[in-house]
Amino acid sequence: MFSSIKHVIEDVKQGVPVVILDDENRENEGDLIVAAEHVSAENINFMATHGRGLICLTLTSEQATCLDLSPMVRKNRSSHGTNFTESIEAASGVTTGISAKDRATTVLAAIGKGAGPHSIVSPGHIFPLIADPGGVLNRAGHTEAGCDLARLAGLKPASVIVEILNADGTMARRDELIKFAKKHRLKLGTVADLIEFRLKNENTVLKVSSRTISTEFGTFLLFQYFDQIKKFSHYALMKGEVPEDQAILVRVHVHDLITDLFGRKRGVGWESPLKNTMYRLAKERNSVLVLLNPQEGTREDEDWSSHSIDSWEDSTLGEIPDMRTFGVGAQILRDLGIRNMQVLGEPKSMHAIRGFGLNIVGYVPQY
Structure with a gap:
């Protein structure tokens, strides 16, 4: 049912999307996560079609600084304190910006070698999120899980994530997420297991x-x-x-x-x-x-x-x-x-x- 974090990391390294829940509790929600380095029009389309939530790009604070990204709002009042920045678009190589191909192009532009303010424009159709520097050991969120999993896979610490919704628009919970992962043959892991995995070798x-x-x-x-x-x-x-x-x-x-x-x-x-x-x-x-x-x-x-x-x-x-x-x-x-x-x-x-x-x-x- 649930895969080990080691096996989840292996799929992240190969560019295969994975499903991550907060915990095994049945009320928790889940996200699709794919390493940003491996993003493609195909998996952006998969996220839009089957994930159905808001497609976001998780970044470290260092990468966000390199891109000169400003917070989406001056004062964050969201219940989870999710660290949204202004939305972005690739500065070149895109049309309207909303197609799966355009959004993949934007992600790659934001994390590419030498990426900077010249690489992107705002507003756009990709929504960056800044992860806590301590990752899931400080903040047990999907934003941090995305960066942590990519880093542990030996890739740039950035991922594309999307919340998974049911066909009727409600949030998918544990039982639905288990069926979702099985249907699409995706590894299923939890933030709790990722925390435990990291604590074996590090703390903040x-x-x-x-x-x-x-x-x-x-x-x-x-x-x-x-x-x-x-x-x-x-x-x-x-x-x-x-x-x-x-x-x-x-x-x-x-x-x-x-x-x-x-x-x-x-x-x-x-x-x-x-x-x-x-x-x-x-x-x-x-x-x-x-x-x-x-x-x-x-x-x-x-x-x-x-x-x-x-x-x-x-x-x-x-x-x-x-x-x-x-x-x-x-x-x-x-x-x-x-x-x-x-x-x-x-x-x-x-x-x-x-x-x-x-x-x-x-x-x-x-x-």
Whole structure:
């Protein structure tokens, strides 16, 4: 049913399209992926005819910079934080740009040797997506899977991807995707398995120190992790130890300087989300708090002049803004020896978390 990532990579290397799901969960969606170096009018037509979704080109941030691509919008408000750029067309060799041949020509122009701003024009009929530099280890998305699979196949880290829809226009789910792959004799893999494959040989965060600290909430073991992609540190606080026979209470908190210092208004009163978290975790015999530095696009990148502290009543500060980008926190939890955990917070969809060797057994309300 599902192929090993090794076999998926072999087909990617040969230019054969593959089907990639988030995970084996039946609610997950799937994309057709083909290495950009091997793109042709035939497989673009196959994607348009049988995939039916939006045909996109996954690129590294370096390649996007070489092409001088600008973000599609100034502020990305999409639920998954998908990093779209302006659409593109090949600067020459195309007619209207929409035919399968023209779109293949555009892809090859964008990734070719010496490609630059002169190679393309905008707008166009191909939609570039910029992958997170850490790939699926940082963001468990199809954009990152496309670049990772091409790189692991020894090709340029760029792929053409398209969502797979059913004939009635609804999203194809696991059972439909299994039938789709079987019908077209395509390898079927998952982002979760790709994460697991990469973790056998690499990671994007590295533990650099640990020490015991005393706080108003009790004594904790403090760990420092260096983010090898973003070049800054994240931290973890552990109370007690990781039990072998039961789940440990865990909270992953995205640091926000102003709110962590001063709190925020909630209802008729004030609260400090981080302090509330610490109080709750301190009640447990064993617990872990992961403190992540803010990612791009979070509040520390914003213009503070338009904000007042009491305007944050309904904000989600401290939450991971895009639930596909939990990879850094997941790597830290894995390194701490955690396998089964209860998450302090509201239930959320954690795409492909199985690939990190983590199992969420339940959620505990924070308030």
